[in-house]
Amino acid sequence: xxxxxxxxxxxxLDKRLSAFRPDFxxxxxSKGWVRAIRDALGMTAPQLGRRIGMKxxxxxxxxxxxxxxxxxxxxxxxxxxxxxxxxxxxxxxxxSLEHAVHSRAREMARREIxxxxxxxxxxxxxxxxxxREEQIDMHVHEHLVERDLWE
Numbered sequence: 792x793x794x795x796x797x798x799x800x801x802x803x804l805d806k807r808l809s810a811f812r813p814d815f816x817x818x819x820x821s822k823g824w825v826r827a828i829r830d831a832l833g834m835t836a837p838q839l840g841r842r843i844g845m846k847x848x849x850x851x852x853x854x855x856x857x858x859x860x861x862x863x864x865x866x867x868x869x870x871x872x873x874x875x876x877x878x879x880x881x882x883x884x885x886x887s888l889e890h891a892v893h894s895r896a897r898e899m900a901r902r903e904i905x906x907x908x909x910x911x912x913x914x915x916x917x918x919x920x921x922x923r924e925e926q927i928d929m930h931v932h933e934h935l936v937e938r939d940l941w942e
Contacts, residue, residue: 823858
């Protein structure tokens, strides 16, 4: 039951994150989002600073740290609010979460079955590729539990 709930949760999260997948990739402006939006709005650094409550030179530091990837989320959130923007923060899996769990389980099963298959091959009792894949599928289904996949 717990695994089924976890699978449903993964599927829902996969659906929500699908709009952010790498195939819908957008590049970060070279000077960062804060600077790009500020410039597009025609807002000066001192004007943004007043809206955030910081000095103009601090705004320059904020923009530099954002462009360099060292900005704190709290600071970026303040800048977004001052620019009348919404900060969107997400970790987006390269593939679906469901695919990641399935691939990891198959990888572990293939490793375990492979050790057994090697011994069987030496004794001339090897399995065909199809039989080996069936063994892997059965091993995943019967033995691997999600919480054990990442050890």
